[in-house]
Amino acid sequence: MASARLLQQLGSFQDTVTAWMPSAQPFTVAEVLRLSGTGSADLPDNWAESVTDLCKQALKALLDARQREGKRLTTMLQDRVDQLKTLAEKAEPLVPELVKQQKERFLERWKDAMALTEGSVSPEAAQDRALTEATSFAIRIDVAEEITRLRSHLDEITRLLGKGGDIGKRLDFLIQELHREANTLGSKSAALELTRISVDMKVLIEQMREQVQNIE
Template sequence: MPVYSMTGYASVQQSIPPDGDNNAPSLWRVGLEIRSVNSRFLDLSFKLPEDLRSCEPQLRSLVDNSLKRGKVEVRVLINSEHASSVPVASPRLLQQLGSFQDTVKAWMPAAQPFSVAEVLRLSGSGSIELPENWAENVAALCQQALKTLLDARQREGKRLADMLQDRIKQLRQLADQAEPLIPELVKQQKQRFLERWQEAMALSAGSVSPEAAQDRALTEATSFAIRIDVAEEVTRLRSHLEEISRLLTKGGDIGKRLDFLIQELHREANTLGSKSAALDLTRISVDMKVLIEQMREQVQNIE
């Protein structure tokens, strides 16, 4: 399965003939837009004309069946296809305006009648005459827009997956650099403890036996070596990288699992830095955390 980003945009338009008559000149052009950004869950919002509120449940169901996560906004716009930009005033609306004007003048004889501009303005914000098959047209537009959106999210998802695989490769190279340093660092620390205890023995003028001093030095060196040994952290880090790579290859709804694994990667890199007793390991830890932070920012956009 492909990897999907939660970021995408789709816009489709269609001319709607009156009463579904395909041979009649179109009266309306319907535009449907879907915008999507990242979110922890599927968060839907609809911006529809009042006459289309009845279509919202159907549109919501279509989006629910196609998307898993993301903050999604669905907007429907209606424009007249007449050559003029003058709003179309339905006879019903004109009758309502005339009746309203008569009522006002009955109580306020000095009130001015509606001007043509005012009638046109009220017609533009009022109800419109929609064809009977309106809901079917809007649903078909939504399906078309969702397909376009999914294609865009898939292309963006592939780009994110390729970037993450590249960061995984770099992290593995850093782990390869860290592993040889661990036994050498432990060996150096043991030798350093022995030298210090030998100096202490020389100062003690034989008050402690050489065997006891050496045993104590080795014990202290071993204890310290355990505290600075980061082999387990490197092993777990490699394991997390393998799982992330597997999920990216598998695809599908993987965003939340990737987010958890990125947190685990960051924890191992932090531990490696805190236990580091050499500048080289500290540098590797810092480089790892930079790469992991870059991964975390991109994983936030994966569905």
């Protein structure tokens, strides 16, 4: 029969493998008997030690591969973070100009309306109402808060990538928040350029989401 020490080693190796690869199948009784050398007279005396060394090598190769994959994912995610920050920088200066344009349009419309009313409304009252409407609209299209939150989420992702460890769930949450801010930016957009920026952001965020699924 296989020694208790060898069975314990096999069990320990199996636990380590399944911890890193949850989908890995556990040993069957037949596999344990075969690996332990039970009933095989042709195996060398130091066979158990050889199995231990091979298992250690296999685990090291697995960990090295995961480390390389982790570096690749980190590089990819940070690249997308940098691109999103660039898009945010492009979007930010567009907002004040859009607000200014909308106010000017409202004033022009109210001037046209005044001409049609033939003086039944005072110019001051018309202008005040036009500015009120323009201000209300400006508030609805202002995406400054969305851009600020988006940048904050991007900074947190960079921090987590540098920290490492068990960050998969946290990254997944931040990706969802990024997508929400990009959607809001698109829905509040009053210019084609802002709409394009929102679409580009969502493409990058979706690429990040797909990769984050591979991080624990």
